[in-house]
Amino acid sequence: MSSKKVIGPTFEEMLHPEKIDPKVRKLALQKFKEDPLDPINFFNITWKGPDNKIKYVVLPKELTGVDANIIVMYGRDFPTGSHKVGATYSIMAEKVIRDEVDPSYHTLVWPSTGNYGIGGAWVGCRMKFDSVVILPEEMSKERFDIIRSYGARVIATPGCESNVKEIYDKAKELKAENPEKVRILNQFEEFGNYRFHYYVTGNTMLELVKNEKIGNGRIAAIVSGVGSAGTIACGDRVKQEFPETKVVTLEPIQCPTISMNGYGGHDIQGIGDKHVTWIHHVTNSDAVIAVDDMESKKGLQLLTDEVGKSFLKEFISAEQVEEMATIFGISGVANVLGAIKVAKEYGYGPNDNILTIATDTVERYRSVMADLDKRFGKMDRTEAKARFESIFMGVKTDWFFEGTLENRRRWHNLKYYTWVEQQGKTVEELNEQLKEEYWEKQQAMVKETDKLIMEYREREGIYGL
Numbered sequence: 001m002s003s004k005k006v007i008g009p010t011f012e013e014m015l016h017p018e019k020i021d022p023k024v025r026k027l028a029l030q031k032f033k034e035d036p037l038d039p040i041n042f043f044n045i046t047w048k049g050p051d052n053k054i055k056y057v058v059l060p061k062e063l064t065g066v067d068a069n070i071i072v073m074y075g076r077d078f079p080t081g082s083h084k085v086g087a088t089y090s091i092m093a094e095k096v097i098r099d100e101v102d103p104s105y106h107t108l109v110w111p112s113t114g115n116y117g118i119g120g121a122w123v124g125c126r127m128k129f130d131s132v133v134i135l136p137e138e139m140s141k142e143r144f145d146i147i148r149s150y151g152a153r154v155i156a157t158p159g160c161e162s163n164v165k166e167i168y169d170k171a172k173e174l175k176a177e178n179p180e181k182v183r184i185l186n187q188f189e190e191f192g193n194y195r196f197h198y199y200v201t202g203n204t205m206l207e208l209v210k211n212e213k214i215g216n217g218r219i220a221a222i223v224s225g226v227g228s229a230g231t232i233a234c235g236d237r238v239k240q241e242f243p244e245t246k247v248v249t250l251e252p253i254q255c256p257t258i259s260m261n262g263y264g265g266h267d268i269q270g271i272g273d274k275h276v277t278w279i280h281h282v283t284n285s286d287a288v289i290a291v292d293d294m295e296s297k298k299g300l301q302l303l304t305d306e307v308g309k310s311f312l313k314e315f316i317s318a319e320q321v322e323e324m325a326t327i328f329g330i331s332g333v334a335n336v337l338g339a340i341k342v343a344k345e346y347g348y349g350p351n352d353n354i355l356t357i358a359t360d361t362v363e364r365y366r367s368v369m370a371d372l373d374k375r376f377g378k379m380d381r382t383e384a385k386a387r388f389e390s391i392f393m394g395v396k397t398d399w400f401f402e403g404t405l406e407n408r409r410r411w412h413n414l415k416y417y418t419w420v421e422q423q424g425k426t427v428e429e430l431n432e433q434l435k436e437e438y439w440e441k442q443q444a445m446v447k448e449t450d451k452l453i454m455e456y457r458e459r460e461g462i463y464g465l
Contacts, residue, residue, distance in 0.1 A: 008093065011196070012450055029044070062316050075360060084115035111164075117133035168422070221352075223356045225335055226251060252292070278415065285411065305379055329359060332358030
């Protein structure tokens with residue numbers, strides 16, 4: 001068993017865990033509690049719980065101040081505490097079943113600004129690979145600690161969330177030192193990331209609104225902050241079912257790359273990486289919006305600090321307040337503020353559903369919350385009330401850029417500078433991305449990958465059984 005490569009679920013099984021062999025599912029659920037580092041936990045990569053129900057909340061309208069239903073699917077209960085583990089597993093699975101990587105020889109390099117690197121550390125080490133995560137030095141202390149606890153090495157590069165070029169440069173340096181041994185698994189260009197969210201996240205969203213009978217049973221808009229642009233691939237699937245869905249890309253005001261060809265440092269950890277990623281289907285975006293990083297951080301503190309929760313419980317049920325405190329990180333709050341902005345801009349009503357994502361939880365940002373206390377002082381009720389009214393109730397429709405034909409082409413053209421000039425992609429393939437057939441071809445690979453995973457498991461068995 002020790003010489004085997006480790007593999008886990010198919011895309012279909014991640015979407016529908018009830019289709020996993022009952023023995024495997026039972027063991028995976030058992031190990032989720034007893035041994036979260038056991039590779040059988042690959043079979044817990046899903047948006048659904050042990051009861052096969054989707055993990056989501058409909059935010060109380062007392063918090064959002066809009067009539068539309070803002071529905072948040074949350075990644076808290078994925079094996080690493082973030083849905084990014086789905087992207088890392090999917091990328092790795094596609095490599096393993098095609099014999100493109102060998103745990104007895106290759107070193108995996110995971111360029112990241114946080115949750116992808118955490119996922120890479122967890123997945124890579126569970127698959128018995130030597131794994132190295134490259135991370136900007138200004139990311140939260142918790143990120144570095146978690147990566148090391150999963151068994152990976154970590155290299156800190158200069159800068160913050162938006163300093164991705166520095167990550168790329170370090171990855172190139174490692175590759176140049178040992179080109180045969182090093183394999184770079186770049187979430188910004190690997191389509192396994194896109195496919196996980198297109199198929200698993202997108203279809204989960206469709207199932208959610210149809211089966212739970214929320215609003216009109218359709219999806220008016222999807223709002224997602226863009227880091228690697230994996231998550232927002234769910235919009236490609238949803239639009240195939242509901243063509244009227246608005247796919248809205250979100251980024252920080254402090255680094256408005258897509259919306260204004262801008263740059264800058266910010267602290268919405270997980271989004272706003274100062275370039276347009278290779279796997280981002282930007283010509284399918286209906287709008288780009290921007291939100292403030294400090295509002296996102298202060299909003300998270302309001303939702304998770306005991307004083308903030310006490311204030312919210314004055315007009316929201318205690319059960320809802322406590323639940324929200326466990327599902328949000330900084331980028332999740334940014335997504336909620338973006339969803340409120342979209343609801344106001346488009347005038348959505350009580351029958352309209354806006355879907356968004358909470359990637360991780362406040363547990364990865366306790367040090368950031370402590371820094372807020374040092375900078376602004378401990379929050380009291382007066383401050384909690386001021387934050388609620390200014391951050392949540394005060395969302396404006398500024399920083400809203402419609403996806404006109406010209407804007408979509410402009411957003412697409414930004415890929416040239418990173419990917420053709422710096423990363424070795426061709427102009428020909430860049431031009432191919434303007435065609436819908438390019439993206440449909442990427443989507444179709446889900447079935448091929450699932451077939452190869454099943455063949456691999458029939459040949460090699462499942463690790464742990």
